[in-house]
Amino acid sequence: MNKFATVIMAAAAATLLVTGCSKSDSSKIKVGFSQVGAESDWRKASTESIKGEAEKRASIELTFSDAQQKQENQIKAIRNFISKGVDVISFSPVVATGFEDVLKEAKEAEIPVVLFDRAVDVSEDGLYVSFIGSDFVEEGRRAGRWVVKNVGENANVAELVGTVGSAPAIDRKKGFEEIIANYPGIKIIKSQSGDFTRAKGKEVMESFLKSPEADQIQVLFAHNDDMALGAIQAIEEAGKKPGKDIIIISIDGVKTMFEQILAGKANCTVECNPLIGAQLFDVVEQIHAGKSVPSRIPSVEGVYDNVGGVNVGTDREPVVTKKITQEIVDSRKY
Amino acid sequence: MNKSSNKFRHLVWPLVSLALLLLFNAIFTDNFFKIEVKKQDSAQAVQSTAVPDDLPGAAGTAAAQAAAEEVEAAKQTVKESAGQQAVPEKKDDKGVSIFGYYLYGTPIDILNQGSKVMVLAIGMTLVIATGGIDISVGAVMAIAGAIAALLISMLDAGNCIGAGMGPAWYWIIPVAAALVLSTLAGFWNGMLVAGFGIQPMVATLVLMVAGRGVAQLITDGQIITFDNPGLVFLCNGHALFLPFSVWIVVAMYVIAGLLTRKTAFGLFIESVGNNERASRYAGIEARRIKWLTYVICGFCAGVAGLLAASNIKCADSNNAGLYLELDAILATVIGGTSMAGGRFFLSGSLVGAILIQTLTTTMYMKNVSPAIVQVPKAMVVIIVCLLQSPVFRAKVLSVFASKAAKGGVQ
Amino acid sequence: MKKFKFPMRYVPISATILVFFIVYLIGIISFENFGSPKVFLDLFVDNAYLGIAAIGTALVILTGGIDLSVGSIIAFTSILIAKMIATGSNALVAIALALVIGILFGMLQGWLIHCFSLPPFLVTLAGMFFIRGCGFIVSEESIGIKNDPVFNFIQNDLTIKLGKGMNLRFIVIVYIVVLLAAIFFSQRTRSGRSIYAIGDNELAATLMGIPVGRTKIMTYTIAGFCSALAGVVYAVYLKAGNPLNCVGLEMDAIAAVVIGGTLLTGGVGYVFGSLFGVLVLGLIQTLIVFDGRINSWWTRIIVGLLVLAFIFMQNLITKISKSKSKSQ
Known part of the structure; x- marks a missing residue:
């Protein structure tokens, strides 16, 4: 028994040693x-x-x-x-x-x-x-300001929340609600967690689009791009035009989202620079x-949309949105 | 009682629970059962031109109705013409229906979104019937999706064997590769459980932990998106008015049903689950039977993984199929299959899967706060299981009976 | 042939202990500072909550059952304590309440499992969903425990300083005490032996007149208590509560128990083994952090392979010694 066990252990030790053995340089x-x-x-x-x-x-x-x-x-x-x-x-x-x-x-x-x-x-x-x-709260605020300036002071918003209890989900919601609190015409009529994933984003959006309030949804605010990308598919399958029938705004600024904005299927993404x-x-x-x-x-962060020139910062610290072009999409690394 | 009522008795309680849930929705959720017939392109065009941006409410419904009526009318003509012409097996580039029409509504969504768990539950049922369990199916789904997405992106770029077939057909390669790989994963699980005699939960735990890592290795940690019409069709296309994924489930259910009920395979499974040693003495190759169930389960996980990837048109190694093994086990047990093995009901598992998806969709529709979604879900699961438990029913019945008896005396 | 005959039942756990020390040795050879006593002590500090949870899991597995609600109860307990302290309650009251809820919840699960003969996997799975949802109802956001006299007392006065940067924390003492109590309970008391009897053959146990129902419900109650205590320890360890924490921890606990030589089918194994199961998992994590070059996906694969290697080694050693004892 002992011999056999020793052989196996030696093999295990050898594999570990291959991965190990880092000598540090002082x-x-x-x-x-x-x-x-x-x-x-x-x-x-x-x-x-x-x-x-x-x-x-x-x-x-x-x-x-x-x-x-x-x-x-x-x-x-x-x-x-x-x-x-x-x-x-x-x-x-x-x-x-x-x-x-x-x-x-x-x-x-x-x-x-x-x-x-x-x-x-x-x-x-x-x-x-x-x-x-x-600053996640500021990202939420920027999204809120963009909605106020581009959609107007009356809008019904559907919200795709990130993973329940996670810091970005809580803070982005907080920031967004802080801004729209000043505009009684802007209401969040649907809010559900999409777990920051495409699959859940799509599934939740599908159910939003079949709920009695479906036809009232004018704006979709997603806590990240992945959920928004899933929702875009759901909206298309429901026969609506994402970006037109439902204005879409999300946070992160990944390349795929830029492509969607350029194609007119989404409207704005607030960059969160990795x-x-x-x-x-x-x-x-x-x-x-x-x-x-x-x-x-x-960190240095911008806001990208399909309009350009909208100030989504405060008056003191203006942040002006950039209109997405093919060059911006191409230069995006992630 | 007669034979047929016994055969379907296990289905009664899950069906009752499902009916209750649907009844709840019928009363409290507007539009829950609203199903429209849609024609992919024209219906969309009608809707979007008829709806001005500032008047989404009333006009939207009117337009939808108009569209539905128009579609109804068009359906008639197509049906008539279909009789004369050979039906063209045309695959539309946007991944739409073969006939151009499909049903649209919440119940259809439930079937479509629930298809993944339904497929998983078919394989899981067989594994559980042998007294085993497979907790790696979620990770295997991620692997299947990852390899399919990787290959399709290689084919799109033209640097893979088979790219010459053109995008309309080469999607078969990634689909086949994904199924082969997931079947191998099932083979691996079977080898550990049946070959080496490791406890099923621990044996499949290995792949559950490592599998997602393998999937990330395949995709290099990235989310690979694709828009190949064939692959997208799996979970977004429609055939014969229903989502294509539903037909996949039906096909797999029929095959699994034939395999287990029309051959001795099903009996062997139950026998192994009941008493492995006794069945070995009876001349059943218990090991091989067990092994085979894990292989089938792996294959099912592969199909589910393809559906999951197709649904969102990308492979997300981190999240694809996450915790879906739990849903699959839940569906199986709700459907009346015993976790101790020895007894299984494929149809029950499908009802269980639909029940779980209906529950989830109901939560979304009713705007239940995301924080508490899990609480009612847990309660429904326990209630369904209690209803399933013969002990519970006997106890409740005896309470009623004794009350009635007391009432009678007084 | 050796004169000293090693009892068969100690073989798997001895294999685990042996492997633990070999891996530890590999770490010491490969990395500088790995051998420092701080690393060894930290294994206990960082895994005390997992260890306590694994004790409950081990007992449940010994009866042939399973408990999946462990991670959720820890999360719920920690957020409940944090929330109560944040709203001005006394920390001791909060801890007591959390423990009582854990006990009652465990009892409820045990009752459902025994009285209605529902599968443990299912009941505790529903329990896992339920109690995590309850955690989110208490608070969606993580809450820190700040300047609480009880927690500061535990932190400052109950910690034994062993040298620079090395503290024997109170939670480690709690773990060791609970572990010793559980070992005594499972080996030396009538109820403890009943657990083994039930796990080995429930029907036989019933026929022998062992109170199966009472023992099973008691075991799940103990598991509920252990999970809640792990939650308290977790709250002390982090000084915070978070409803999102410990997702999937039940799998770690089960893995630890199995690595510790307990059979999932029940009846075979030792609570003591869970200690080395937990330490091995912790050690693997430490090795990976010390290396610091492994990609996240490789980490998962390596952990999976190590678990596999472990199971194989155990299986092999057990089989070999079985065949030896037969030949003798």
């Missing part, structure tokens, strides 16, 4: 990054941006970990980064709460933390150095060099 900045998962094209673009940028820079040694959309995995990863002794930890939090203890541990171990893409909710300052990324890998490693290098960095670094 001159490099060791960065541990924990990503939310690989749940969408958007997330994939974000991962590529980080990995590609890390490969480009000779000074960076990246340890990348995928949390598979689970907070418990992410916390384990951050703890392991601390044990491993990385120089900087960065992560894109799955949710806002629950990171306080592990961040304190990082602070005790004197490892600076940079948040990426989503913020965390902690009760004391100084647990993280900087936060780079988008390509902030370069920004991240700039900050990491500055921190490592002992320089101070701003605690909030907004």
